[in-house]
Amino acid sequence: MKIAVLPGDGIGTEIVAEAVKVLQALDLKFEMESALVGGAAYDAHGHPLPESTLKLAKEADAILFGAVGDWKYDKLDRPLRPEQAILGLRKNLGLFANFRPAICYEQLVGASSLKPELIAGLDILIIRELTGDIYFGQPRGRRVATDGHFPGAEEAFDTMRYSRPEIERIAHVAFQAARKRSKKVTSVDKANVLETFQFWKDVMTEVGQQYPDVELQHMYVDNAAMQLVKAPKAFDVVVTGNMFGDILSDEASMLTGSIGMLPSASLNSSNQGLYEPSHGSAPDIAGKGIANPLATILSAAMMLRFSLNQEAAAQRIEAAVQKVLAQGLRTGDIYSEGTTKVGTAQMGDAVVKALG
Ligand SMILES: NC(=O)c1ccc[n+]([C@@H]2O[C@H](COP(=O)([O-])OP(=O)(O)OC[C@H]3O[C@@H](n4cnc5c(N)ncnc54)[C@H](O)[C@@H]3O)[C@@H](O)[C@H]2O)c1
Ligand SMILES: CC(C)[C@H](C(=O)O)[C@@H](O)C(=O)O
Ligand SMILES: [Mg+2]
Numbered sequence: 156m157k158i159a160v161l162p163g164d165g166i167g168t169e170i171v172a173e174a175v176k177v178l179q180a181l182d183l184k185f186e187m188e189s190a191l192v193g194g195a196a197y198d199a200h201g202h203p204l205p206e207s208t209l210k211l212a213k214e215a216d217a218i219l220f221g222a223v224g225d226w227k228y229d230k231l232d233r234p235l236r237p238e239q240a241i242l243g244l245r246k247n248l249g250l251f252a253n254f255r256p257a258i259c260y261e262q263l264v265g266a267s268s269l270k271p272e273l274i275a276g277l278d279i280l281i282i283r284e285l286t287g288d289i290y291f292g293q294p295r296g297r298r299v300a301t302d303g304h305f306p307g308a309e310e311a312f313d314t315m316r317y318s319r320p321e322i323e324r325i326a327h328v329a330f331q332a333a334r335k336r337s338k339k340v341t342s343v344d345k346a347n348v349l350e351t352f353q354f355w356k357d358v359m360t361e362v363g364q365q366y367p368d369v370e371l372q373h374m375y376v377d378n379a380a381m382q383l384v385k386a387p388k389a390f391d392v393v394v395t396g397n398m399f400g401d402i403l404s405d406e407a408s409m410l411t412g413s414i415g416m417l418p419s420a421s422l423n424s425s426n427q428g429l430y431e432p433s434h435g436s437a438p439d440i441a442g443k444g445i446a447n448p449l450a451t452i453l454s455a456a457m458m459l460r461f462s463l464n465q466e467a468a469a470q471r472i473e474a475a476v477q478k479v480l481a482q483g484l485r486t487g488d489i490y491s492e493g494t495t496k497v498g499t500a501q502m503g504d505a506v507v508k509a510l511g
Contacts, residue, residue: 156185156463159215161208163193164237165436166446166499167221173448173503174219174455177475180507181468188215192244193223193237193436203240212244212429217462219455220244220431225438237436244429245285250421251321252328253283253400254457255433257387257407257417262480266412266489269384274410279390280332281407283400284325285421288351289315290397315351317396322355324424326362329394330369336391339370343379343395343403355396376403383407404433413488415447418454420461428462430454444498447486449476452506475509482509 158178162171175187190196190208197203203223212218223237233239244250259267259277267274292314300310326342333340342359344352356373363371374382376399382389383403387410395403408414417433432450440446456472459465484505485494497505 157215158185158187159211159218160187160189161192161212161218162189162221163223163436164195164225165222165438165441167223167436169444169446169499170432170448170451171219171221173499174451176503177452177472177506178455180510181471183465183468185463192240194225194228196240197228197235197237203235203237204243209247212248216427217458218429219458220429221451222432222434222436224436242290245421246291248427248429249286249423250429251284251286252325252422253285254420255281255283255404255417257281257411259411260477260480263412263416263489265491268409274387277387277410279387279407280336280392281400281404282325282329282332282392282394283404284321284396287317287321288397289313292316315349317351317355319358322358323362325394326359329392330362330366333369333392334366338368339372339391341372341374341390341393343374343376343393343399345376347375352396379403380406408433413447415450415486415488418450418457420454420457422461426462428458430458444500445487446499447488448499448503452476452503471510475506478509479505
């Protein structure tokens, strides 16, 4: 078993170091190999996703990814920007199914900006389609408008699109996930305005007929954004497109206390997976040793479960995370009065110790 370790930029290197520490402490037999990705790879090799990094990722059984990006690269041509590395990995490996579980651990009920009763016991699963939508649709670009409100003016455009097979396969992922949970799927769309999402809704409904035991609810994305903070526990599995899933998962992260708590798994059809926290490289706190490594450590647990067939080890990590939270240890993002503030490495060390 081989794990490709791609720390990336900013806090990516700090949080991945802690997840690696935890994986090594498990004493399982897998090989880990690291490579540069994102801005770090651009600086060293002139490209955010060098051939050698892509090759390592393709050959690995699983990929542990940190985060990419920094404001200093924002002026580069788009194909050279760090974010293209993660988009390129998702596309090249066909990682279409993105699982972003938002679980509010008992000990963190007070860390959320929402009232405790709204989020206590929260456990929802956002399933985000990850290789289609406006993120990858062509054509896109800039040009001089020949029509619209301002003919002759400069304009920019992107293309939102989904094909039937793309919607069908993510629908099956969602219904099958719901079967193992409370048998309820909320499909989030914008069918009242966008043809792409009317099609999404139609195909979801069709696939749903193959799962009569699962309740399917449709919701417009604007309403979903509101309901997520009004009554988050009314959701169980949420399935949506690439862009809406990006936005709603960041929103859902605050239900758990912090974006530093939200792990993710991105799987392809052969269960090869990329595992990364849902957050970014956090340039505002990078290099300070204060980032929360738990989303990355929990992503490593998802990796053991989904790609490496090590359920017991995954549960050991999850139990260790709960234990350190119960001990009152908190990084700054989840700190509240009466708890103990720790840095990134101290949190990683505590999880290792709690593995027992
Ligand atoms: N998958 C990825 O690699 C990924 C994901 C999102 C954003 N990005 C990139 O990251 C850069 C920064 O983007 P952004 O600021 O919009 O989003 P971000 O997620 O990096 O940060 C948003 C806020 O959350 C905080 N935060 C994030 N992770 C944290 C953690 N583990 N512990 C404590 N606090 C944490 C940050 O300090 C910041 O205040 C951009 O270049 C963006 O493109 C990359
Ligand atoms: C960095 C960016 C390309 C990425 C996305 O938009 O998918 C990030 O926000 C995420 O959520 O993983
Ligand atoms: Mg995002």
